[in-house]
Amino acid sequence: PTLRRDDSNKMDIHRRVPVVFRPHLELSEPQNCTELEHVADYSDVYNTLVYVLCAVIIVLHIKHHSTVGSTFLFGVIASTLGLALTPLLLVICGLFTLYRMFVKKRLQKVPGYMGMMDGSDAYWATEQIYARSIINILLMVDFSKLAKEGLKPIEVMRETMKRVVEKASFKLKCKKRLSKFGYYYMEKCNIVMNENVRHIEPELRGKSDLEKFASEIANEPIIGDSLWEVLVGREEVCGSYPVFIRVHHSLGDGYALVRLFLDHMSDKETRVHKFVRADSVIQRLVNGEYNKKAVQVTSSILNRIFTYIYTSIVLAEQLLAPPDRNSLHNRIYLSGKKVCRFMEIDLELLKEVRRSLNVRFTDVLLTALSNSLEGCFVKWGETVEHMRVVIPARLPVPSEGLTNLFTVAMLELPITGKDKMKKIQVSQEKLKKLPDYYVNYWLLRVAFTIFPATFISKYIVSTQSTLSISNVPGPKEYIKIRGSRVTDMAFFLPNRDTTGVGISFLSYADRFSIGISVDDSLLSCPSQADEILEGIVQSIGQMHSSHVRNPSKTE
Template sequence: MEGVTFPVEQRVYSWLLTNFSRPINATFFPFKPPSEILRYSWLQETLGSSDGTHKLPLQEASVGLLALLVLQECINSPVSILPYVTLGAKKCKLHLYNTIVVNILKTIIGLALMTVMVPVMLPFLAFFWLASLAVKLTYAISFGPSVTKAEGVDSVWGLELEESRPFITVCMLVSGEPNLEKIRTHIKTKVLDLKDETGNCRFRKFWQVFSVKCGYYCWRDVDNLNLNEHVRLINLSPQHHEATTRDQDHLNPNEHVRLLNLNPLQHEPTTRDQRVNGNPNPVARNDVMDSVVRKVVSDEGGVELKSDRPPWEVLILARDDNRYNVVLRLHHAIGDGVAFMRLCVETLIDTSLPPPNVGPKPPGPFIRAAMMLWSMTVLPLGLIQVVANFDRNSLHGPHLSGRKIMTWSRSLPLSVLRQVKMATHTTVNDVLMSCLASALARHFTRRKETVKQVTSVVPLSFHDLTTPLALTNCFSVATVKLPVTPTLSPLARLVATKRLLDGVKRDPTLLAVYWVVKTVSGVLPASVASLLLTGHGLTLGASNVPGPQQDISIWGDGVEEMVFWVPNRAPVGAGMSFLSYKGQVKVGLNVDEALVTSREEAQQLVDDVECELYRMHNTLFLKSSTL
């Protein structure tokens, strides 16, 4: 999610404060009072305006939503039909529906399901726990300290299939000419040879192979790490350029001109070549070079690494414009996106950045224990919510090919996102996810598909940022039903998206799912652990990682831009990512070739995210939309 990630106890405490101190209308009226710029009714925008436009079918609204709308109208009406309930709700500042009704029902149903599940599951878990202890003993006797069993969530996200390689990928645009020896020396000094306070290798996973022994995932030390195999130089040859040009033969220039003219705040030419050379042509040389980089990154993104070497690599893409791209590929078993970003900004770059502010002091042990106990009672509902999804659309269903299209957007000004955020009392993440929903709506409209919602899996970090960096996976997953009804206005879609994401933030089942998956995956064999958190019925993954907002340099060269991609886990074949750096946000798309008709269609999906952001901004501040 957006902003700083919190430790587990702080997330629980934040949940508690959110539910018991939220004004009754905070979630459903996120905007400022109506003005000349923005004058509309949330009820009309959600359930249909008087003229029938922007209509969300009434049968799609839940009973709880309708009850809240009625209650809200009663509270705001001159004569309330529920004076005592209204007075008590305002006095205690209770969010009645979410705090009382839903959570009581969740607790009752969850306890009933736990009563049935625990007697059935405990014998199996006890058996696998004993088996895991036996495997650890076997490792110690047969291999000594050179082989260790993979623990926690690493076992879940380490699954590698031909259709989906579990690699987190970061691409940086760096100024200067690449010096391969200097880069290798920098990585060796800053990462590979770095020691902890006990004298051991701090990032041991970079020296280990992720494999399966005795039926369990494990980490095995390598005898010799050849850095030349992990840090490679790729010259962007004319063959790459010709291949990319052929891929772009079917590009519609009129569509791109429409997008380039969309930004009302843009007072300078779009491309870097235009700024430097005054070139009026929007398809400048650097844009073509970026297209070549897209092609190379896509090709390399589906490549399997050798099984006898640690699962990471750094690709240096030498360009012809006095810049080069650095592509870092990290196996998901080594760590998640937050750990990867911390590795980059705390260790890999030239000047380490200070640790982030992680928020208020966590609650006491009593509150933590009480919240943990309650979260366990609603665990079955959380597991059902993660696995019980039934999306059917062109982005989910076709058999994946394993060949990836990895592309990214132009830089989106963080200032524009913040203006929309402030005007609507939402968050940056709310705005980005709403733009993603709109882009998906346009994609399905072009495909002539009738899709009203898609399920996106969203990772929620449980890293404790006050502790030293550790390469591990420490997150839970939530599912969000994004509203992709094409008739929704930008602001109505934003309201609906915010409501959904607010519900995710307050969902106590996430804590239980995280702890159970972490515990259970550590005792299950590889073949069983790989079945946890399957992506059946999910359309895509979406992740938002905040990056550094100041200039950084790496091995002496300045970093101009950053973008990253989340890996796809079959049968999910699409992933959208957002990374902010230096006041700009880059949108990355990683999609299987089997799910789109061309690279242009994939790029259009990314461009539509940008298009919706400016459409939303225009609606709020220019009183009209340019589309």
């Protein structure tokens, strides 16, 4: 039988073709559709299979995006989209650059205006009340000789800080301000030494009192919206006077702060040359210094091109990475109350372990941290296989004074399993070859300069990592302030976003200090911070006992 040509019985052959091909069909109406009626309709099955296959690929990529094929495919897609959006991004960046120029002209008319914050300075200026960007440095100074001469330690520190403010950096005379346009800027303020340099009110008798006081002030705002303050103990604690230097991170990174303050605070004969030269990860990435200018320029240009191409890949991976799941990273918002602890060990102990194993300092420190956390999680009734750790690196850009020249990357730290140090070595070598450091530097330096900090900080929030680590090389020899030796020093990191654990390492003369700052909401009791710290020290001791056969006294 043949089909009638009336409208009610027309045959829609388009339904027999997948929808993606419909716009290309220009078929006339068939005269005889007998054969078509007997053709099986597989279009729904085909479409279903395509949809399921796409969904499976997406799910597998998100779950196993570390595999080579998946990572390559993901990289191609992300970089292609990034390049396709380049014209739009250039237009947006251009518009905000013009907007920033307009804001700068307006702010220059504000009384006391000293300049706009840009890059990493602006990044640290954006903070939450439960995670203020304040670095707390503890110095233990032996003022006993001056005290016998009738000089008060508080007066010595006021005179010293007066010299630092006058000679070090104009930033020390400023306070940060948020404009109505969304950008942060610096405003000149009057520094009153009796307020910025003052006594520690509670009586401190021992190390536990020092740690308790450090915990209380760790997240407290600095007096008068200033960017720094110094708190001096009234009495000796363990043979030295405690001096807390509290500095806002927008002034500079940890290395710049320690170096500048100690350089200008210390006596002349114990200054710059006493510091360890800090070769950053970036320096090792570019294989040190180049002798030929042409090679240097060419390398810089190629580096920037590849950095831009990889930007979309790195950002996409960081956004899609699932957050760590453990008791030290289980809060959307931190409480703002901190638990600070610190311990010191012999620096020679670490050097001997490093030499015996032929590894880097960071390999030893990260392995010790991993061993400590493994033991703590077992004790706390948890099983954690790995966690993300924020590792900062300082850029090899020549700079004088206070500034932030850091970038960051995330390292996956193994917590359980064997051959941890080997895995950590491989991970660090891999991280050095990846563009993460460069991309994050561009993000911090460029994005937080062009765009209003209050706007971009809402979209650039780190929620993946459990803890952050900072390893700062200090003076190689003991320094003095007005002839009084600084016997020990340590510092505590600020928290950021949902990362509520900070581990700080600082080498000083023949000492090595380890500090920990943990948000109180992440701990069932404050003693858990002590357990982590003690576990690190114990692990270093075990490595020394196992691998160092003939301990030496000098390196």
